[in-house]
Amino acid sequence: MTSSLPNERSIADAGTVGSMAARLEVRDLQTWFYTRRGIVKAVDGVSFALEPGETLGLVGESGSGKSITCLSMLRLVPEPAGRIVGGEVWLGDTDLLQLSRHEMEQVRGRRISMVLQDPMTSLNPVFNVEKQVGEGSMYHMGLHGSGLRDRVQQLLRWVRIPAPEVRANDYPHQMSGGMRQRIVGAIALSSQPSVLIADEPTTSLDVTIQAQYLQLLKDLQEEHRFSMIFVTHDFGIVARVCDRVAVMYAGKIVEMAPTRELFSSPRHPYAKALIQSLPDPDLEVEWLTTIPGQPPSLYDLPQGCPFAPRCADAMDICTQQYPPTFETGVATDVSGGVFAGGAAGVSSGVTAGGIGPSHTAACWLYDGAPR
């Protein structure tokens, strides 16, 4: 279902909208929070790459740094407590962290934008839908008056809002949760960004609406060719929408793999435990598997691997030194046994030769040493 407004083309030409597909690459991103109790390394050395049109899932438990990673890419970390202390965020051939504030405002919305978790609070209660959806088009495309109104209706049609000419005059409280979240989507897409960050966009929707919304995002992605970073802790959603998955723990990416591979042969003990804790409808079990212990306090992270205290496979070295990221290879060994890879220090999620998506894990089990 594509929208067919008579003057759609002229609207699209009205201003320079989102650049065409660009590769996003995050290198060694570090975002720390300076609090009275000490420094919280919310994001500590995160690296990944996002190819044009790709969907990368970012999973991990609360406080693992998923959302802060996203906010850091947009440079929206709450200041002055939070600060991006290191790293690079390359979008195409610009490092977003080097841009001036003003230049960054031009990037937001136009090249990267974001959908937030709670549609109840993502919309401004005092404005009607038209004003909010039109905001981005007004800034970035310079649209006003009837041009802006047409653009808003086009956007509402994109996100499948019925009767947009009526709904445009509604206020957020007159809409359902699913509708509001679609409005948020329309706002995020209003300047046709090349990267969309979706920070748990379906968490506060009920299950049927969730499925609908995910389908909508996928359709929109197909129509408008943006790449997507999808933050969630729902593996069902990961399986549905993501091409690749990065698993985060205590501010670091511990494993990165194509979605299918993560489910079939997780490498990192944390990822393994997560996958094992998923309920399997085919098995009748009384108790679901859990991971013993709790995630560490980010105020005083243990030396070495932060997962070591909870890890069944922990070795001496795990408590002494944080493991580098190892290439674990595209496995054929589905049993999840120790795979002796090699090639330490691969930083982005794509193999050096760019042959295809690789499977990496930050764990000493894969350092290739004989055990």
Add this chain to the structure above:
Amino acid sequence: MAESGVTTRLVRGRRLRWSWRTFRRLPLLPGLILALVVICALFARWMAPEAPTFGKLSDAFIPPAWIEGGSSAHLLGTDSLGRDVYSRIIYGARVSLVVSIFAIFIAGSIGTVMGLASGYFGGRLDGLIMRLVDIALALPTILIALVLVAVLQPGIVTVIVVIGCLSWANYARQIRGEVLTVKERDFVVLARSIGSSPARIMSRHILPNVFNTIIVLATLQVGSVILLEATLSFLGLGVPPPEPSWGQMVAEGRAFIVVAWWMALFPGLAIMFTVLSMNLMGDWLRDLLDPRLRQL
């Protein structure tokens, strides 16, 4: 077209929310009193039986009409110069209204800008502005106002500016608090994520959300501004005579309180009822604009 008919009906149904029901809980008596004050201020020339500055010394100290010796020509009696108290009260409403509207506008504007900047940017600017607020709140307002009015030229403009510049602190503090909560809400993050600049976010997203607070504070402050103006006039540094102002009338009446109590009492009552009504209206407005109470 059938569909457009539905459309307009829907739209109209949505917009008609400011019906008479909204005003049903408007406090009747305070509303009437304030309406009367406004009418007096606007139409003083036609409502007052005499000019406020016109007096015959032979008519001095005539008591109110219903008291022995009173005259029906002077409903509330006359003052020491034979001027009609009733007419002067009607004209005095002008001063009170003009001073309160403009002074509150000045105070509200300064306070809003300060509060927005302080709450939104935080950090050092916040610290600086909040220390200024602390200082402003610690100043003895009347004393400072007296000094300022005395140093500057007494007159209605001076009074307005001085009162305005002395009462912004409450707005700044209150609005800062509101901004702190509003700016953390997701729609602000969303607005930033599509590239809105701080100025746009403050004016388009935050200001409308704190506007209720501003309006309520303003109405609640009308009372204290009228009182402050009356106090300044009472102390002889407000609106210079013979232009009538309630506070100044009370001040003049004070000297003759034993022989002509009506000179001070009636303007005093005017002040009291206006301030009281304004405060009650402020309460009503606050309840009306509070969405949590609006649902009731």
